[in-house]
Amino acid sequence: MSRKTPEIDPKSAETVTFGGFVFLTKSRELWTAEGRAIDLRSQSAEVLSTLAARAGEIVSKDALMRAVWPDTFVTEDSLTQCIADIRRALGEDAHAIVETFPKRGYRLNADPSAAASGAAAGTERAKSRFPRAGFILAALVLVVAATGAYYGAEIWRATPVRSSDMPRIAVLPFEDFSTGADKGYLSDAVAEGIITDLARSKTYAVIARNSSFRYRDKPTDARRIGDELGVDYLLEGSQQKIGDRLKVSAQLLDAHDGSHLWANSYDREIGDLFVVQEEIIRTIAERVWHRIERPWPQSDAARVSALHYYLMGFVEIDKDFSAAGTALLRQYSLKAIEADPNSQFGYIGLAHSYRIDADYAWHEQDRDEGLKRAAEYADKAILLAPDDPESQWARARVHADAGEVEQALARFDQAIALNPSNSMILVSSTDSLVWVGRTDEAIDRIKQAMGIDPFYPDWFNWQMGWALYAKNDCGAALAWMRRMSRIPNGAYRTLAEIHACLGNEREAREALAVSLKDSPGESIHKLRKQWEKVYTAPGGLERWLKHMRIAGMPE
CATH class of the missing domain: 3.40.50.10070 (TolB, N-terminal domain)
Incomplete structure (x- = not known):
């Protein structure tokens, strides 16, 4: 991988030793002094190589991320996972070899007394345990790994998210x-x-x-x-x-x-x-x-019970984003209202359940009526708890799905101001941006959410896939969808449109067939009527409907 930052020019030494280990800088291989190879993921080896090039110096996080992921968007989580991987490989719990300097970076503490002859001896021992055939096989493995890393890196190219200087x-x-x-x-x-x-x-x-x-x-x-x-x-x-x-x-x-x-x-x-x-x-x-x-x-006790049911409802929809999941969300929301009709929790849950059903034509309800009921429940939640970010969030989502973009963005901004660390509110606010053609802004906001939530949930990948599809970068969109550990029912429609965009007609039809199991009455005519006032980005709606036809959506 190329180095674009002058501050990380490698030193001339071919080996760096630390704590009983030898690192071969040219091949980026880690060995014990006795000649046993230590496995490291390719990106972890890149991080160790960058630290070894400046052994004994503090290397900033930004410098490390620019060196290892020069043209790729990653969050700091990628770097911290590599540091953790290196420490596991070294069996290093004390953080003495790879030392952390909060808000500054990391330092590799190499052995100060390691003579060149000792390093060379370590290298020879390592080579003697690794015959020529092994080097050929390793070279093939590295080529495959590098190829995979390259194409993985190409799924999105941007500047890494920077962390805040606040505590x-x-x-x-x-x-x-x-x-x-x-x-x-x-x-x-x-x-x-x-x-x-x-x-x-x-x-x-x-x-x-x-x-x-x-x-x-x-x-x-x-x-x-x-x-x-x-x-x-x-x-x-x-x-x-x-x-x-x-x-x-x-x-x-x-x-x-x-x-x-x-x-x-x-x-x-x-x-x-x-x-x-x-x-x-x-x-x-x-x-x-x-x-x-x-x-x-x-x-009071009633309010706590309402909160309990509210949380249980969202556990169900998070586990199963489908018609069955929204049915359970609605049941628990009704229980929350029964427990405490004067708290906001149950009304927030009902607002989301009716809105989701309207969007996906689940439970065969009229969309306009579903959004109207969702708005009423969200308004009730705001009346009871105007400073609750999730009350504002629920109303923002209904505004967005009704095509009321300016109202939606204003509500989202209000919800974000009330809870800046809620990455879910940040990501869900991007639908409106995509629908009006502000796709780059939506992608930037998803990146921001990933930056404050290093272990973000699967559906952030779904949202990035949808935004990149709207940007007409369908290869990258598919790569992000494939990052999901499990694709929920609701995401199969997005997967279908991405495959159609790529010309994968069979895969597109298979994905849409899964989506239509929960909404068998869906059609091009219904989709156009549903989204023509919402999806106003120039050419966006027609392009989407074209791909829905390729995927097999009936007229």
Whole structure:
């Protein structure tokens, strides 16, 4: 891979030794001093090569990303995963060989006393264990790996997302020590509430829940998690429901050295959940020298039950984005309203369920009527909780699907201002941008969301695929769709249009057949009527309908 940055010119030495290992700089191979080869992914080897070229110096994250991914959009997660891969290969838990310098970069601490003769001896030992045939085979493997890396890199070309200079906090999922029927009662409500409220402060950058919750049921290694997420602070804790009481414990850790900065516990009636969250938030803010000033929320047991059902509904739609998934979302939303008709949660869920059904012609409802009902429920949620970002988000989505672009973007901006770390709101705001032809702006916003959510969910790949399809970069669009671990029913229509764009008629028809299982009455006529006031980008609607015809959509 080419080097475009003058600050990383390689040194003349062909080997670099550190901690009992030898790195061959020309072939980018890692060996033990005894001659045993150590496997490294190609990109991890590139990162190690860049560090070895400046051994003993701090290499900035930007320099590393420009060197390894010079023309490709990646987030810092790609770099942190490579650093973690190198440390695993070295069996290096102390971070002494590859050292992290927060907000600055990384340094490879090579052996200062390694004589050239010793290095050469290590190299010869390595070569003697690896006969010529092995080198030929390795060369073939490297060619294949390089070819794959090249085409993988070409799926999107852009500048890497830069991290914020503000202090960064990650809230880990709280352990649930409840037993019996109380187990899982509140799901992740405590931690999610803390994430949402902390994100309203302009003092911190808060890592999105999708990334921080990847560490569920894993030992808390503050330094490792801090490195992987690029954060300064970690909040961890536990919750336990016992009858009508809730016990919550929380502690704030310094992610650089693992030291404890603050800890406290709370024992409250279950209805005080939101007050407990606010106490934790305010204490954390004070510990890092900034106070968040807002009115304390009101709380009662009915509101907590409504939140519980609301979360359960979204778990179902996240697991299965289909007609069956929206049916379950609606059922749980109705239960939330029954539990507390004066909280916003159930109305937000109903707004989303009716809007999704209208978009995909699920459950055979009239689209205009479905969007009207969705708007009514979203308006009710806003009336009850105007400062809740998810209330504003629900209304923004309905505006967008109704073709009310300016109203949609204004609502999205309001929701984002209320919770800047909600990467899902950022990504869902891009539909309106694509529909009016502001595709590059949409792609930039998706990148921004990926930057604040290093372990972003699958549907971000779907959204990037759709935006790149609209940009007429269908090869890249297909590559992004294939990044999804599982393609949900709703995404098969997007997959069909991308295959049609690429001339893959058989694959397009197969994908559309899956999509039509939940909406058998769909047709070109219905799609045109549904989207002609929404998809106003010049030529966009006609191009899409053309590809739907190729995929087999009936007239």
